[in-house]
Amino acid sequence: MNQRHKWADVIIAWANGEPIQVEQESGKWKDYGVSPISPMFSPALNYRIKPRTIKIGDMEVPEPLREFPVFGEKYYLPYITGDVLFCDIVWQNMPVQNNAYKRGLIHLTPEAAISHAKALIAVSGGKV
Numbered sequence: 001m002n003q004r005h006k007w008a009d010v011i012i013a014w015a016n017g018e019p020i021q022v023e024q025e026s027g028k029w030k031d032y033g034v035s036p037i038s039p040m041f042s043p044a045l046n047y048r049i050k051p052r053t054i055k056i057g058d059m060e061v062p063e064p065l066r067e068f069p070v071f072g073e074k075y076y077l078p079y080i081t082g083d084v085l086f087c088d089i090v091w092q093n094m095p096v097q098n099n100a101y102k103r104g105l106i107h108l109t110p111e112a113a114i115s116h117a118k119a120l121i122a123v124s125g126g127k128v
Contacts, residue, residue, distance in 0.1 A: 029050075054104075056120060
């Protein structure tokens with residue numbers, strides 16, 4: 001049985017010119033420099049395709065989903081009127097959920113939805 005390489009998606013992304021990142025000991029992610037030489041993918045390190053962002057006002061926030069969530073998958077929306085700044089919902093492909101998707105509001109992590117909410121509040125002149 002052929003087993004897919006641990007970093008296959010990252011290697012393909014790098015080969016296609018997409019930015020990739022390596023995890024530091026601090027747990028933060030650092031851009032892996034663009035080089036004509038193939039990166040050395042150490043099994044002791046973690047790599048990822050650099051998350052895409054969008055700009056809202058002066059803030060960069062994680063890009064919302066560009067593909068529909070899987071039926072039954074939990075997702076997160078920015079919630080600008082609450083204290084928590086996000087709400088979690090299970091995808092059921094309902095019309096209101098499709099509207100949230102079309103409007104670029106769906107994220108797969110609460111942290112991404114919170115960043116999005118903070119940016120919307122800031123661009124509106126509000127304070128968190």
